[in-house]
Amino acid sequence: MPVELKTPLAIQAGDVRAAAERIRPLARRTPVFTSAGFDAESGVRAYFKCENLQRGGAFKIRGASNLILSLSGEALSRGVVAYSSGNHAQATAIAAHHVGARATIVMPEDAPRSKMEATRARGAHIVTYNRFQESREAIAAGILAETGATLVPPFDHPMIMAGQGTAAMELLEETGPLDALIAPVGGGGLLSGSATIARELNPEIRIFGAEPEGANDTLLSLEAGTRVTVPHPNTIADGLRSPKPGELTFPILQRFVERVLLVSDAELRATVKFLLLRLKILAEPSGAASVAAVLFRKLPPGIRSVGVIISGGNVDFEELARY
Amino acid sequence: MPVELKTPLAIQAGDVRAAAERIRPLARRTPVFTSAGFDAESGVRAYFKCENLQRGGAFKIRGASNLILSLSGEALSRGVVAYSSGNHAQATAIAAHHVGARATIVMPEDAPRSKMEATRARGAHIVTYNRFQESREAIAAGILAETGATLVPPFDHPMIMAGQGTAAMELLEETGPLDALIAPVGGGGLLSGSATIARELNPEIRIFGAEPEGANDTLLSLEAGTRVTVPHPNTIADGLRSPKPGELTFPILQRFVERVLLVSDAELRATVKFLLLRLKILAEPSGAASVAAVLFRKLPPGIRSVGVIISGGNVDFEELARY
Numbered sequence: 001m002p003v004e005l006k007t008p009l010a011i012q013a014g015d016v017r018a019a020a021e022r023i024r025p026l027a028r029r030t031p032v033f034t035s036a037g038f039d040a041e042s043g044v045r046a047y048f049k050c051e052n053l054q055r056g057g058a059f060k061i062r063g064a065s066n067l068i069l070s071l072s073g074e075a076l077s078r079g080v081v082a083y084s085s086g087n088h089a090q091a092t093a094i095a096a097h098h099v100g101a102r103a104t105i106v107m108p109e110d111a112p113r114s115k116m117e118a119t120r121a122r123g124a125h126i127v128t129y130n131r132f133q134e135s136r137e138a139i140a141a142g143i144l145a146e147t148g149a150t151l152v153p154p155f156d157h158p159m160i161m162a163g164q165g166t167a168a169m170e171l172l173e174e175t176g177p178l179d180a181l182i183a184p185v186g187g188g189g190l191l192s193g194s195a196t197i198a199r200e201l202n203p204e205i206r207i208f209g210a211e212p213e214g215a216n217d218t219l220l221s222l223e224a225g226t227r228v229t230v231p232h233p234n235t236i237a238d239g240l241r242s243p244k245p246g247e248l249t250f251p252i253l254q255r256f257v258e259r260v261l262l263v264s265d266a267e268l269r270a271t272v273k274f275l276l277l278r279l280k281i282l283a284e285p286s287g288a289a290s291v292a293a294v295l296f297r298k299l300p301p302g303i304r305s306v307g308v309i310i311s312g313g314n315v316d317f318e319e320l321a322r323y
Numbered sequence: 324m325p326v327e328l329k330t331p332l333a334i335q336a337g338d339v340r341a342a343a344e345r346i347r348p349l350a351r352r353t354p355v356f357t358s359a360g361f362d363a364e365s366g367v368r369a370y371f372k373c374e375n376l377q378r379g380g381a382f383k384i385r386g387a388s389n390l391i392l393s394l395s396g397e398a399l400s401r402g403v404v405a406y407s408s409g410n411h412a413q414a415t416a417i418a419a420h421h422v423g424a425r426a427t428i429v430m431p432e433d434a435p436r437s438k439m440e441a442t443r444a445r446g447a448h449i450v451t452y453n454r455f456q457e458s459r460e461a462i463a464a465g466i467l468a469e470t471g472a473t474l475v476p477p478f479d480h481p482m483i484m485a486g487q488g489t490a491a492m493e494l495l496e497e498t499g500p501l502d503a504l505i506a507p508v509g510g511g512g513l514l515s516g517s518a519t520i521a522r523e524l525n526p527e528i529r530i531f532g533a534e535p536e537g538a539n540d541t542l543l544s545l546e547a548g549t550r551v552t553v554p555h556p557n558t559i560a561d562g563l564r565s566p567k568p569g570e571l572t573f574p575i576l577q578r579f580v581e582r583v584l585l586v587s588d589a590e591l592r593a594t595v596k597f598l599l600l601r602l603k604i605l606a607e608p609s610g611a612a613s614v615a616a617v618l619f620r621k622l623p624p625g626i627r628s629v630g631v632i633i634s635g636g637n638v639d640f641e642e643l644a645r646y
Contacts, residue, residue, distance in 0.1 A: 276640070
């Protein structure tokens with residue numbers, strides 16, 4: 001019988017612990033909320049880790065600051081680059097500003113003004129491109145080649161993954177052992193880091209991801225046993241529209257994730273409203289995917305307690321009013 | 324020269340400390356948030372005590388549970404009564420339910436269905452009346468006479484005032500001394516209790532109230548030196564529409580409050596939006612009056628740090644969407 005060689009994983013629990021120390025000056029220890037009303041609706045005791053109340057409005061500061069704070073002064077002097085129109089851009093700008101490094105953010109020229117303004121307000125330099133004619137990767141590569149700056153990727157990097165995992169670490173430190181943990185899945189940075197530390201702190205914990213129906217690349221990939229691309233993700237959860245899992249995140253998801261639970265856009269909207277009116281907190285649809293999966297009872301039976309990462313809260317008021 | 328005899332005040336700091344012990348099983352210790360973005364806009368370092376994240380969505384559970392938990396088993400067996408269409412009704416229902424007492428809530432028959440449902444869901448019995456033809460006080464008096472139940476008044480009672488003051492006590496325990504403290508003022512229960520304990524913990528602290536322009540009875544009363552009635556308060560801040568300060572709360576406000584700051588409905592709306600989009604928390608207009616006064620720079624100069632009580636978060640989604 002051949003011995004099965006397990007793929008070496010990109011991060012270990014120790015990397016998440018090291019990240020927790022490193023990011024302390026920049027990331028907030030967000031509160032954990034419970035709601036008797038939610039538990040009655042969902043049939044499960046839920047502990048919400050509120051990364052929507054994180055600095056920059058999302059968990060992204062954890063990974064970005066873990067990578068940026070690990071760079072040498074010499075590397076920092078050449079700056080950092082990220083391509084993103086969303087929460088990762090702001091997080092990179094905040095972390096770079098904190099260490100006095102120049103951040104260049106590559107954004108589509110039709111990105112919402114509010115997001116551009118918020119990123120610029122953090123002191124970042126913005127380079128725009130035409131989404132239909134240019135590739136952001138090529139533009140970023142050009143800047144990197146020219147300046148020697150460091151790329152801060154949105155998820156597929158050990159320092160990013162380890163940083164994101166600190167959200168689950170803080171949650172489980174506060175709650176103690178739970179039956180399950182669930183987080184939204186885009187590229188898998190948050191879920192891979194969280195699963196890695198959760199299993200070390202709590203070996204029996206069952207790990208779930210939550211994905212929009214219209215961006216189910218991780219579910220399909222886990223079923224296929226290999227990374228599958230969904231070419232045109234279609235969901236209101238703009239933070240979860242990555243077309244396929246990461247090269248580094250995927251093997252970790254394969255190892256630890258029991259199942260990816262799908263949620264519809266209607267369920268996401270209803271969940272954003274529930275969180276707002278009942279818990280009085282604002283989550284963005286991407287950030288509420290984990291909550292939606294629990295609220296709409298998609299967890300398998302037998303789970304009495306679940307840690308639920310609410311990953312972000314950046315949503316336009318106009319969009320919200322349309323719900 | 325005649326010696327000025329000071330009116331004996333209805334509560335002392337020790338009453339607030341006793342309340343803090345008593346209400347522990349029922350009231351949540353709500354988080355205190357800060358926001359660098361808010362501080363930049365307002366020019367003051369603000370510490371937000373988030374009573375919108377309190378059980379029942381408002382600080383009211385503090386006073387209601389302080390009174391109800393102090394009743395004898397015999398009194399509890401005869402039930403409790405409150406008249407309110409808002410947060411105080413829900414708080415009374417929650418506290419009564421906790422001790423197994425029957426709560427009767429007198430509400431106008433045209434109160435929002437959502438508020439009636441929420442109160443009924445807490446196990447309370449609802450008695451409706453016609454606002455134009457009947458008096459809620461008379462109806463409540465009838466029930467009290469018939470059943471021997473205990474009235475739980477919304478603000479003008481020492482146990483209610485002492486209970487509400489625990490919000491400021493927790494805030495100052497967490498922040499240490501501050502230059503100022505501000506809370507919304509309706510009947511003055513929250514502000515009188517808060518001022519009493521704040522001055523004991525922090526004798527130099529400057530105390531402010533925040534009132535809507537269209538419901539400025541406390542400002543007028545403090546200026547007149549006697550309780551003045553505003554017959555038809557007109558503001559979106561429905562929790563602050565009480566027509567005059569309480570008999571017991573007013574002398575305490577006279578003793579401790581430096582000034583009442585007025586805010587417009589437009590400022591309240593803008594503040595609710597600011598809190599939602601920047602801090603990701605939902606406050607109701609009444610609950611955000613204190614924040615509005617600071618955000619719109621109505622504090623006198625020389626104040627560098629301020630404790631700001633956000634008193635509640637119960638607002639309809641439809642109303643919110645209209646902002």
